[in-house]
Structures are given as C-alpha cells and as structure tokens.
Amino acid sequence: MDTPWIQTHDLCRYYRRGPQQVRAVDGVNLSIDRGEFLGIVGASGSGKSTILNLLAGLDSPTSGSIDFEGVPLGSLNRRQLAAYRAHRVGMIFQSFNLLGHHTALGNVELALYFNDTPHRERTRLAAETLKRLGLGDRLDHRPGDLSGGEQQRVAIARALVKRPEILFADEPTGNLDHENTRQIAELLTDLNRQGLTVVMVTHDLDLARQCTQRMIRMHYGRLAAPKDPAFGGGTAS
Template identity: 60%
Template sequence: MAEWLRAAELCRFYRRGSHVVRAVDTVNLSLEQGEFLGIVGSSGSGKSTLLNLLAGLDTPSAGDVLVDGSPFSELSRRERSQFRSARVGMVFQSFNLLPQYSALENVALALLFSGERRRTRLRRAAEILERMELGDRADHRPADLSGGEQQRVAIARAMIKEPDILFADEPTGNLDEGNSALIADMLVDFNSKGLSVVMVSHDRELTGKLCNRVLRMDYGRLQPEEVAP
C-alpha cells in the first residue's frame, strides 16, 4: 500500500497566559491508502486536535502534514480547501450540523460545490439518509433529532462526497448497538472500496472489528507501539 498522508513532527500548542498546553506534541504518523487506523487515549490527550490538523482544518504550531508528498504549508488556501472539499470527510465529535437546515439539506450541502445539479444532490442525500435508516427524518432540523440521529446525519454528510479519507471522532459515541452496527457495516463497506479511515473511538469492540492498527495518544504524544485493537 502506498503512503499518502503523513504527519511530520506535528505540533499544536495553545498558550494560556504563561502556561502552554501541548495538545499535539511532535507527532509522526504515516497513513497508507485504504488503511483503517484507530486512535485511542484518555480525554484531553489531543485526539480531536490531531484529527483537525490532519484534515487541514487547523494550522499546526510547528511541523507539517503532507498529502501525496505535498506539505500543507506550501499549498495555497484554495488548494487546501479543495483538498478538504473533494477528498476529506469529517465526522465531528459534536456533529456541527447547521441548525437552520433540515437533515436532508445538511447532507445535500456537502455536494454544493460538486458540480451536481440541485435535484441530483437532493436525491443522493435522500438515498444515503435512507441507508442510514433516517428516511422518515429527512425534513427534521437537528434540534428535532436525537443525538444518535444527528450523528447518523453527520456521517451521511461526510460520506456522500465519497471522500478518499474519513476522519471520524467517536462516530458511534451516541449510538445504541443496532445503530453502531449499522455504522460499522457502512464503514467496512466504504473501506473495502478503498476509503482510508482515521477513527477516534473508545469502543474496543468497534476498533477490534474495524481497525488494521490502533495507536494511543498520551498528553499530546502519539505512542509508537500499536495497541491491541
């Protein structure tokens, strides 16, 4: 498998007065195409911060992320945003759905710059929501959805673009067993078609079932030894 995403000496520090939080501290990581990487670690260890850096949503304090050998720091704003919109799917820990739009519109919006016609975007959004067993919730706004339903909408929004890589921050954190299994099956299906996945999860059963490799973060440091999935 070919390496295509790499973190090189990646750091993200937050200054709090005289105190510095080393949220991500000198992380080196190489990700191969089609890999399913799990990241575990206690609360505050820097997992979400690392995901945001890898997805190009946050700028490192030092170090870099390389995509196909090109450092993010050398890409223009436009190239970086193109990378994000065309190749990256992101499932945030807090979902980040737009409150004024329905579930269907939230998902369809991910295709806004895809060049597809509005009608096609809405049809595809309806299809993926159906697959998430949310067909009858398509017209609900996020506030009128349960946490688990919002989570599935967020996953649909990330997957509808058919990205090359999915960053998923606790994608089953709010889901019951049945819905977790639904998401797991879907991730396996996409991964078998070549999607790379980086997933933060505390669910050992899930990481055991899905991940090729699991790494642990401690105080901003990504431990080099693999953890038993």
C-alpha cells in the same frame, strides 16, 4: 521505499491559555497508507480531535508538517486547501456541527454545495445517503427535532455523501446504542473494503478491534508506546 500517502513530520499544535501552554499535539510522526483503517484511541484530552482536525486541513500546526501524496498541506493556497477539504476529505465531528436551521436533507446537501455538485444531483445523493443510514423518514427534520443518535447519523451522511477518499471520524458512534453502533461499524468496514481510507477516533476498544487494521494510542499529545501487540505504527516517544 514508496512515499506514504499521508505522513506527518514532528507535528505540533500548541494552544496558549493565559500564561499556560497546552501541547495538544506534540511531535507526532505518523504515516497513513491509502486504503487502511486506522484507529486512534487515548484518554480524554490526549489530542485525538486536534490531530484529526490537522489531518483534515481544518487547523494549522504550530510547527511540523503534514504531507499528502508528498505535498505539504502548508504549501497549498486557500483555494487548493478548500478543494482538499471539499473533495478528498470527509469529516465526522465529535460534536456533529449540524446547522440548526437546516433540515437533515439540507445539512447533507450542503456538503455537496462546496463540492460543485449540481443542485438536483445534490438532493438525490443526500436523500439516498440518509436513507442508507436509516433516516429516510427524517429528511425534513431539523437537528433540534432529532435524537442524538439520529443527529450523529446525519453527520455521518454529510461526511460520506461526497464520496471522500479519506474519512476522519471523531467518535462516530459516541451517541449510538449497540444496534446502531453495529450498523455504523458494518457500514464503515464495507466502505473501507471498497477503498475508502478511514481514520477513526473512538473510546470503544471493542469497536476499534472489530473495524481497524491498526490502532495507535495518543498520550499527552504524543504517540504512546504500544501496550499490546494490536497497537503499532508511528513513532513512540
């Protein structure tokens, strides 16, 4: 059998809170194929954001490992890990994480700064991506002067502008109305058809059914057993 593109092995991320230990991710074995559109659903606090941060190389596991193309992320040095984040991975954060003192354009350009794109090219690509997301007339606005939905779209533009191989999207439509949700769903489906691998966390089951090829459910840090035939993948435990 071929090695999966991404494979987690007994992945755990525990947090210590005083005397208490929170098992945010607790022994997850999950594989992700190149080109797939995977949905992650589950109750609030079930570990969805935590596992996304681990997969994106933004956080380190307490134990267990993540192999990317057969190489454990834990074996990469700082420079290699930075390159993984800057070139291969796009991340849409649940809380946007936009920089308040930068404009919409500046926020999107920054993603290319860490990715060694020349300055002029950065501005062009950032403006083009924002226009694609319907923000062509908001380039000079700062996040504080944008609506929640507009900030969300800036965060999406920032993740997409560097043309990542894999997009981790944490509630990418959480702040959007029906029409904008539909547009983002179409955009992500389109990008996936063009080869982008997408891992999307969402509370919106309709959206997940519409976009994804496979859904997994997290339950107290573990992969839950499938509840209906649309769910599958990973080890239920």
